[in-house]
């Protein structure tokens with residue numbers, strides 16, 4: 001991913017995290033649909049949330065879990081584009097001078113190629129065959145456990161042979177696992193998007209991961225929380241149900257909110 005031009009932010013931009021500003025109303029999900037997706041993704045981890053978002057874009061929920069992670073994130077990126085357009089404003093903090101910076105990404109900047117390459121490796125006398133990591137692998141292994149990385153790599157190994165004998169995943173040396181991890185990132189680039197960034201203030205250059213699931217989730221979370229607040233205010237004032245409040249268009253809803261809140 002190419003170098004980016006960064007600018008100091010306008011006042012009020014979040015200091016970290018992903019979206020730099022609140023998104024406009026989504027054009028694909030209805031507001032009721034958005035709240036349903038938000039409800040399904042709340043309180044879950046990133047792996048499950050990615051599947052929720054991929055399915056929200058129209059993919060078969062029973063299929064997305066078995067797609068390579070990059071394919072799933074590609075679906076999330078496509079949903080993000082359809083909901084909020086191709087611009088992905090972000091805020092980042094320079095790790096050197098700690099300046100808060102705005103980053104104007106486009107969907108093309110974070111769209112990687114399709115999985116590619118030979119799913120075989122020869123390293124340290126081992127002959128390795130593997131498949132790509134899927135969302136189901138991430139769900140099964142979980143994150144944050146000491147052996148998560150080895151367990152995940154063990155799941156995608158289909159064969160490991162040394163001196164003519166099969167070797168169990170737990171017996172593979174770290175160098176082999178490192179090579180396998182590198183091959184997985186290289187062969188499924190949409191699963192591991194990294195951005196080359198340059199700070200316009202101090203000139204520091206660094207590489208930062210970009211997570212489309214976290215980015216879109218932060219936008220949906222912000223939108224849904226505003227929506228819930230608006231429903232609460234209008235339901236309390238007029239006795240309307242959630243469905244009735246959501247049936248009112250955003251412009252008229254805003255007018256009612258202004259009447260209620262003065």
Ligand SMILES: [Zn+2]
Pocket residue numbers: 094095096097098099199200201202203204
């Ligand atoms: Zn800097």
